[in-house]
Amino acid sequence: MRSRDGRPSMIEAVTLGLVATGAVSIGVASVVGAVGAGVEIFGSPVPVSLPVHGAGMASLSDAEGIAAAEYTQSLVSVDSLDAGARWLLFAEVALPTVATVIVCLSLWWLGLSLIRQRAFRRSMASVLGTAAIALVAAGMIGPFLGGIGRAEVVERLEMSGADTSQFWAFLVSADLAPIGWGIALALVATAFEVGQRLQRETEGLV
Structure with missing residues (x-):
């Protein structure tokens, strides 16, 4: 509910805050x-999670009711790992973090604008659009860079004489959720752009 002068009520203001x-x-x-992830990646030794295939779990091979494990x-x-591979692995973590920070700043700006009754300010559509682009870019580019970094780690292990037959030479596992949220946020940004245009037209008629 809103107060008589059109301002957000106390409950709405607290919720938005x-x-x-x-x-x-x-x-x-x-x-x-x-x-924290950067400290691990640029430290020594570097823990790297590598995808494997065909690596059976001997402890469950004879367990009752287990078809395969x-x-x-x-x-x-x-x-030791070269700087290029370290930066690729860090980029896989850093890009989603940057996107998350941009989205959070957008939500903070939106909440502040709603409290001040200025939701359709000029910058809102641009802020939300930037957050949408950041989410889509992070969801697409981050996993790809991480896949390249892990491929370099596998190549290094192979050059050192290790058996790498059970490691994927190159594998990208992408989460489509950030891309979907980015598209949804882009639609919200479009709605704010339309609302801003209608507000300007309404003010012009008054």
């Missing part, structure tokens, strides 16, 4: 997580 605060908190937590990931700690 909590949403804005929660968005900022999520953004900060994402940055902290990315920093295989490992799909193997955590390999590499003593």
